[in-house]
Amino acid sequence: MRALTKPLTLNNQTWVSSSMSIFVKTSYCQQVSSTAMAAMCSSFFPQLPTRFNGRPIYSFPAKSHFSGSFKAFSSQASNASSQDKLPANVGFLGIGIMGSPMARNLIKSGCDVTVWNRTKSKCDPLISLGAKYKSSPEEVAASCDVTFAMLSDPESAVDVACGKHGAVSGMSSGKGYVDVSTVDGETSKYIGQQIKATGALFLEAPVSGSKKPAEDGQLIFLTAGDKSLYETVAPFLDIMGKSRFYLGDIGNGAAMKLVVNMIMGSMMASFSEGLLLSEKVGLDPSVLVEVISQGAISAPMYSMKGPSMIQSLYPTAFPLKHQQKDMRLALGLAESVSQSTPIAAAANELYKVAKSQGLSDQDFSAVIESLKGKLQQ
Ligand SMILES: NC(=O)C1=CN([C@@H]2O[C@H](COP(=O)(O)OP(=O)(O)OC[C@H]3O[C@@H](n4cnc5c(N)ncnc54)[C@H](OP(=O)(O)O)[C@@H]3O)[C@@H](O)[C@H]2O)C=CC1
Numbered sequence: 001m002r003a004l005t006k007p008l009t010l011n012n013q014t015w016v017s018s019s020m021s022i023f024v025k026t027s028y029c030q031q032v033s034s035t036a037m038a039a040m041c042s043s044f045f046p047q048l049p050t051r052f053n054g055r056p057i058y059s060f061p062a063k064s065h066f067s068g069s070f071k072a073f074s075s076q077a078s079n080a081s082s083q084d085k086l087p088a089n090v091g092f093l094g095i096g097i098m099g100s101p102m103a104r105n106l107i108k109s110g111c112d113v114t115v116w117n118r119t120k121s122k123c124d125p126l127i128s129l130g131a132k133y134k135s136s137p138e139e140v141a142a143s144c145d146v147t148f149a150m151l152s153d154p155e156s157a158v159d160v161a162c163g164k165h166g167a168v169s170g171m172s173s174g175k176g177y178v179d180v181s182t183v184d185g186e187t188s189k190y191i192g193q194q195i196k197a198t199g200a201l202f203l204e205a206p207v208s209g210s211k212k213p214a215e216d217g218q219l220i221f222l223t224a225g226d227k228s229l230y231e232t233v234a235p236f237l238d239i240m241g242k243s244r245f246y247l248g249d250i251g252n253g254a255a256m257k258l259v260v261n262m263i264m265g266s267m268m269a270s271f272s273e274g275l276l277l278s279e280k281v282g283l284d285p286s287v288l289v290e291v292i293s294q295g296a297i298s299a300p301m302y303s304m305k306g307p308s309m310i311q312s313l314y315p316t317a318f319p320l321k322h323q324q325k326d327m328r329l330a331l332g333l334a335e336s337v338s339q340s341t342p343i344a345a346a347a348n349e350l351y352k353v354a355k356s357q358g359l360s361d362q363d364f365s366a367v368i369e370s371l372k373g374k375l376q377q
C-alpha cells in the first residue's frame with residue numbers, strides 16, 4: 001500500500017503521511033488493507049478526511065516537533081499511553097554517519113539526550129542542538145535511563161559496552177541498553193550477558209536503512225531481547241524509524257540484519273557487473289538503470305546509486321568496509337548452520353578487493369571498481 005508522500009492542504013490544514021507499509025500488532029507481518037487503514041484513521045482521528053479525489057488517504061496532523069516524514073504505525077504498534085512511561089534521559093554512544101542523525105531526531109523530538117563519541121568533535125553539532133555530553137560510555141550509562149549504542153563492528157561494540165569505562169560500568173537495575181550496531185549474534189549475546197549481569201535490561205536493535213532514512217526517521221528496527229525494554233523504548237524507535245520488528249531471543253535481530261545485508265551486498269555486486277557489461281557491449285548504462293526501474297527486479301537502491309556509479313562517484317552513505325564486515329559476518333552465520341551461500345561468498349571477494357584498492361570509506365557501491373580492475377586485466 002502506498003500512502004501520500006507529500007504534504008497535502010485540505011480544509012486549510014496541512015496533512016502529512018508516509019509511504020510506509022502498515023502493519024498491525026496481532027500479526028506483525030500482516031498488512032492492513034486500504035479500507036481498514038481508512039477506517040482506523042477515521043476512528044482515531046474522526047475530524048480527518050479519509051478520501052481525496054475518490055481515493056483513500058491516510059493522513060494525520062503534522063507533528064511540529066518532527067523533522068522527517070511522519071510515521072503512522074509500526075510493525076508492533078505502540079499504544080499512545082506508552083508515551084507516559086518515557087524514560088527521562090536517553091544516552092547515545094557512537095555519533096557516526098548513522099548515530100548522528102538518529103540522536104538528532106531524538107533531540108528534535110524533545111528528548112533529553114546525552115551523547116558520547118570516541119572522536120568528541122562529532123558531538124559538537126548535537127551539543128549545539130541541546131544535547132548533554134559525558135566523557136565516557138560509563139558516565140553516559142550512569143546518567144541515563146536508556147542508552148543506545150551505534151558502533152562500527154563487533155570489536156567496537158564490545159569495547160564501548162564492556163571495556164574500561166564502558167557502558168556496563170554505569171549500568172544498574174532499572175536501566176536499559178539498546179545496541180543498534182550491526183554485529184553478529186554471538187557478540188550481541190556477550191554484550192547482553194554483561195549488561196544483564198548488572199541487573200539492567202538489554203535489547204539488540206540493528207537497523208535496516210541508510211544515512212537518508214536515518215535523517216528522515218525512516219529506519220526499520222530489527223529487535224530482540226528483553227521484551228519489556230522493547231516496549232519501554234518503542235516511542236524512541238518510532239521517532240527514529242518507520243517500523244519495528246520484535247523477533248524474540250537475542251541473536252535473532254542480528255541474524256535478520258545479516259541476512260538482509262548479505263542479500264543487499266550480493267545485489268550490489270551483481271548490479272555492478274550488469275552496469276559494466278552493458279557499457280562494454282555498447283549500451284547506455286543509464287538506460288539499463290531506467291529499464292531495471294520499470295521491471296520486476298526494480299529496487300530503490302539501483303535507481304539511487306546507479307547514476308553516480310556510472311560517473312564513478314561513490315558519496316558515502318553506507319561505507320564499503322561495513323558492507324564487507326556484514327558479508328563476512330553473514331558468511332559466518334551461514335557456515336554455523338552449514339548453509340551454502342556461493343553467491344554471497346563471491347560477492348564478499350569483490351568487497352575485499354575493493355578494500356585493498358583503498359575504497360573502505362567510500363560508499364559500498366564502489367565495489368564496482370573491483371570489477372573494473374578485473375576487466376582491464
Ligand atoms: N551507514 C549506513 O548506511 C548503515 C550502517 N549500519 C551499521 O551501523 C553501524 C554504524 O555505521 P555508520 O554510522 O555508518 O559508521 P561510521 O563509521 O560513520 O561510525 C562508526 C562509529 O563507531 C565509532 N567507533 C568505531 N570504532 C570504535 C572504537 N574502537 N571505540 C569507540 N568507538 C568506535 C566511531 O567513532 P569515531 O567517530 O571516533 O570514529 C563512530 O562513532 C555499523 O555497524 C554499520 O554496519 C546499519 C545500517 C545502515
Ligand SMILES: O=CC(=O)O
Nearest residue numbers: 207208209210318
Ligand atoms: O546496513 C545498511 C543498510 O542500508 O541497511
